[in-house]
Amino acid sequence: MVRFDKVQQTVFELITIGYEILDGRILNTNAKWLAEKITSMGGRVVRMVTVGDVVDEIASVIKDALKRKVNWIITTGGLGPTYDDLTLEGVAKALKRKLVLNKTAYEMIKERYRMLAEKGVVESPEITPSRLKMAMLPRGAKPLRNRVGSAPGVLLRYGKTWIACLPGVPAELYSIFEEELKPVIEKSLKKVYRVDKTIYVKRVAESSIAPRIAEIVKKYDGIYLKSHPKTIEDGVSKIEFQISSIANKIETAIAKINSVAADLKKIVLEMGGEIEREE
Amino acid sequence: MVRFDKVQQTVFELITIGYEILDGRILNTNAKWLAEKITSMGGRVVRMVTVGDVVDEIASVIKDALKRKVNWIITTGGLGPTYDDLTLEGVAKALKRKLVLNKTAYEMIKERYRMLAEKGVVESPEITPSRLKMAMLPRGAKPLRNRVGSAPGVLLRYGKTWIACLPGVPAELYSIFEEELKPVIEKSLKKVYRVDKTIYVKRVAESSIAPRIAEIVKKYDGIYLKSHPKTIEDGVSKIEFQISSIANKIETAIAKINSVAADLKKIVLEMGGEIEREE
Numbered sequence: 001m002v003r004f005d006k007v008q009q010t011v012f013e014l015i016t017i018g019y020e021i022l023d024g025r026i027l028n029t030n031a032k033w034l035a036e037k038i039t040s041m042g043g044r045v046v047r048m049v050t051v052g053d054v055v056d057e058i059a060s061v062i063k064d065a066l067k068r069k070v071n072w073i074i075t076t077g078g079l080g081p082t083y084d085d086l087t088l089e090g091v092a093k094a095l096k097r098k099l100v101l102n103k104t105a106y107e108m109i110k111e112r113y114r115m116l117a118e119k120g121v122v123e124s125p126e127i128t129p130s131r132l133k134m135a136m137l138p139r140g141a142k143p144l145r146n147r148v149g150s151a152p153g154v155l156l157r158y159g160k161t162w163i164a165c166l167p168g169v170p171a172e173l174y175s176i177f178e179e180e181l182k183p184v185i186e187k188s189l190k191k192v193y194r195v196d197k198t199i200y201v202k203r204v205a206e207s208s209i210a211p212r213i214a215e216i217v218k219k220y221d222g223i224y225l226k227s228h229p230k231t232i233e234d235g236v237s238k239i240e241f242q243i244s245s246i247a248n249k250i251e252t253a254i255a256k257i258n259s260v261a262a263d264l265k266k267i268v269l270e271m272g273g274e275i276e277r278e279e
Numbered sequence: 280m281v282r283f284d285k286v287q288q289t290v291f292e293l294i295t296i297g298y299e300i301l302d303g304r305i306l307n308t309n310a311k312w313l314a315e316k317i318t319s320m321g322g323r324v325v326r327m328v329t330v331g332d333v334v335d336e337i338a339s340v341i342k343d344a345l346k347r348k349v350n351w352i353i354t355t356g357g358l359g360p361t362y363d364d365l366t367l368e369g370v371a372k373a374l375k376r377k378l379v380l381n382k383t384a385y386e387m388i389k390e391r392y393r394m395l396a397e398k399g400v401v402e403s404p405e406i407t408p409s410r411l412k413m414a415m416l417p418r419g420a421k422p423l424r425n426r427v428g429s430a431p432g433v434l435l436r437y438g439k440t441w442i443a444c445l446p447g448v449p450a451e452l453y454s455i456f457e458e459e460l461k462p463v464i465e466k467s468l469k470k471v472y473r474v475d476k477t478i479y480v481k482r483v484a485e486s487s488i489a490p491r492i493a494e495i496v497k498k499y500d501g502i503y504l505k506s507h508p509k510t511i512e513d514g515v516s517k518i519e520f521q522i523s524s525i526a527n528k529i530e531t532a533i534a535k536i537n538s539v540a541a542d543l544k545k546i547v548l549e550m551g552g553e554i555e556r557e558e
Contacts, residue, residue, distance in 0.1 A: 019505065020521065022324045024315030027306055031329075036303025045301045047336075050310075050327040057326075064343075081486035082506055083493040113486075119514045122484040123551070130489040149508075150486065169508065205401040207360035207392075207429065210409040214362040226298065227361055229428075229448065235398045242299070272402070 009044040009246070010072065010189045013065040016050040017058055017077040017087050018168055030076045030173055037177065041185065042192045042246075046070065053078055058090025066094070066161055071188065073161060074181075077168030079151040081130040087165055088154065092138040095158050105135040105143035105152045112150050144180035148172045153180060162188060193250040195257045197278060199241045199264060204273030206239055212267045216260060222246045222253075223260055238276070288323040288525070289351065289468045292344040295329040296337055296356040296366050297447055309355045309452055316456065320464065321471045321525075325349065332357055337369025345373070345440055350467065352440060353460075356447030358430040360409035366444050367433065371417040374437055384414040384422035384431045391429050423459035427451045432459060441467060472529040474536045476557060478520045478543060483552030485518055491546045495539060501525045501532075502539055517555070 014031045021028050028050060035045045047065070051057040058078070065073045078087030092099045109131055117125035134151045137143060144153030144164070149172040154165040164181055166173045206229040217225055224244040229237070241264060245257035265275055293310045300307050307329060314324045326344070330336040337357070344352045357366030371378045388410055396404035413430045416422060423432030423443070428451040433444040443460055445452045485508040496504050503523040508516065520543060524536035544554055 016327075019503065020507065021311075022314060022327065023318040023523075024311050024313070024324070025521065027308060027311045028327075029306065032300075032303050032306045034303070035301060039302040045303070046331065048295075048301065048307075048327075048329040052325060080508065082489040083496075084505065116484070116516075121514050121516050122487060128486060128490075130486045205395070207407060207409045208401060210361040211407075217362075224298065226363065228299070229359065235400050237400050242304070244302075 008190045009042070009192055011070045012038050012043050012045045012072040012074060013068070013070045014045055014048045015058075015061050015065070015073060015075040016048070016168075017053060017075060017090075018050070019052045021050045022052055030168065030170060033170070033174070034074060034076070034177070037182075038185070039194070041182075042189050042194060043072070043185065053084040053086050055086050055090045055093055058087055059093035062091055062094035062163070066158065070161060072185065073163045075163075075165045076173055079134065079153070079165060079167045081134055081150065083130075085133075085151075088136065088138060091154075091156075091163065091165060095138060095156075095163075097138040097140065099136040100139050101132075102135055102137040102141065102143055105137055106132075108143060108145060108152050109135050109150060112146075116150075144176050146172055146176055147179065148175045152176075155181070155184065192246050192248060193253045194244055194246045195250075195253045196245075197243045197257050197261055199243065199261060199278045200238065200276040201241065201268045202236055202238045202274050202276055204239060204268055204271050205237050209239070209267065209271060209273075212271075213264075216263045216267070219263070220245075220256060220260060223256060225260060225264070287469045288321070288471055290349045291317050291322050291324045291351040291353060292347070292349045293324055293327045294337075294340050294344070294352060294354040295327070295447075296332060296354060296369075297329075298331045300329045301331055309447065309449060312449070312453070313353060313355070313456070316461075317464070318473070320461075321468050321473060322351070322464065332363040332365050334365050334369045334372055337366055338372035341370055341373035341442070345437065349440060351464065352442045354442075354444045355452055358413065358433070358444060358446045360413055360429065362409075364412075364430075367415065367417060370433075370435075370442065370444060374417060374435075374442075376417040376419065378415040379418050380411075381414055381416040381420065381422055384416055385411075387422060387424060387431050388414050388429060391425075395429075423455050425451055425455055426458065427454045431455075434460070434463065471525050471527060472532040473523055473525045474529075474532045475524075476522045476536050476540055478522065478540060478557045479517065479555040480520065480547045481515055481517045481553050481555055483518060483547055483550050484516050488518070488546065488550060488552075491550075492543075495542045495546070498542070499524075499535055499539060502535060504539060504543070 031048045078085045114125045116122045141156040153176040228240040245253045247253040357364045393404045395401045420435040432455040505521045507519040524532045526532040
């Protein structure tokens, strides 16, 4: 149960593009990685969507996210040189902007292939149509330098929403996020502090403690308290309680989480349960 | 690049419910597991969405999926006894149906808690309000027996769309899917056969081979051919090509994938690349 409502947070939507996620071939580790980063920075991811490599699908999820007036849309995947890398086409369609040759992106790509040709990784540094495609960005966009791969990331603003497009190759995504995108996100963040705690309890059934948990949540603003029941082993029920506290001052966040944890432990003991450990 | 367009497939949308995914705390392994199962059965996942434990958010993604006229909507998470398990409330809101006490679900839950009380896992077999909540299903829904945990799965039909709601605990999800849901899905599937192959190549740049790949794809219907560039190591570029072939007859699917693989390998060798292995 969440009571983040009264705490102002910067809101993110993550869009993953690629059939390799939809067919269950790979786990969407990119969305998890980004969500973890954003959460730790004080932002809040409200939705994750995965669609295939189809221009209309990509455009449609971007438009939907814009309608929800999120502060940030971050896409991953579909920026490469192949014909099914369609993210920027989808973004351009959603924003009704043209794809235009971006000179900075062009220079980045030229430099990259010159280096790859020198190393013998590619046969020629020539900017073929496939390579040129990676420099065609929606009008008004800024390329984000990719130190690990060829396709630059893309950053643009539409109304009050920032849109960032990152490659799907994890090493490239991490590098562009850390070196290029993170400073922009940090500047945009409404200042909040978040503290987390996990309490492991046993010998209490989730269904028995549920109404008492609801009572705790009603007492506080800006807390998150969720029970994760673990599968019962040897007849002993175990629950992991995740508590997060968020506030505009760090002291408030800490005081609140300690108070919530104390309330929770009191109830567990009252019900005859045991506290296994806390982290 | 995909050319599945002319092959009729049963289309699925997967909805994951829970803040623990949105804050990056855990990987969405449930969606991957379901996608892999569905793909191997011949179905096609077209979208995955994750939202938090909020009734309006859940209702909104269900309504959006219904508008897209998918054949199946499968949700995971939010079926338990706690106050923030809101999936069925969200589904009911989306369909404008009331939540009503389902007698079969009630009997399942009663039986479950009788067994848990006997084993001493819960202090009493009493059907508390939290436990009763798991038997309140949208009108017209059918419970799916949960042999591993307490909350039954839920199956219902809305127009031409099947909606299934499964628990978020992986062991419970797997069990209900395999024993209860799979037979229903199988009956609903348009008959298609799918064959997969992965070819690992090196010393060819993705941007160089891209236009040739597009040529191959143009030649065939019902194939999927995607290049996954691996990060360049020691100056050697590596690409993993995923090929899938889909057809109404198994022989056609096999003949097609062999022909695509032969075309691809020929081009790689022509460009001076090497075939590392195929699977």
